[in-house]
Amino acid sequence: MPSITFVKRDNTEVTLQADEGLTVMEIGRDNGIGIEGTCGGSLSCATCHVVVDEAWVEATGKPSLDEEDMLDLAFGLEATSRLGCQITMTPALDGLKVRLPEDD
Numbered sequence: 001m002p003s004i005t006f007v008k009r010d011n012t013e014v015t016l017q018a019d020e021g022l023t024v025m026e027i028g029r030d031n032g033i034g035i036e037g038t039c040g041g042s043l044s045c046a047t048c049h050v051v052v053d054e055a056w057v058e059a060t061g062k063p064s065l066d067e068e069d070m071l072d073l074a075f076g077l078e079a080t081s082r083l084g085c086q087i088t089m090t091p092a093l094d095g096l097k098v099r100l101p102e103d104d
């Protein structure tokens, strides 16, 4: 089971074991990390915005054009911002670290 570390808005870190196939949004939402995921992962809300740790940018890949369009609506956008519903946990992402963006 891959692990994922969330850096919360208060800068505390939470590391969780996650089932393969779950998205970063689902893991964060279901564990009370502070990710809403209002649209359920259909790329229409941007409330699953996370900032990927530099070390994991390559492994998580680039956002699609649709994802980029939705990211443009997110608050606190950073160079490594992604939508958590578009990152699916795989063994290759074991140890992934993401941070919740600043509130607006």
Ligand code: FES
Binding pocket: 025, 036, 037, 038, 039, 040, 041, 042, 043, 044, 045, 046, 047, 048, 070, 083, 084, 085, 086
């Ligand atoms: S959950 Fe809505 S865009 Fe990711």
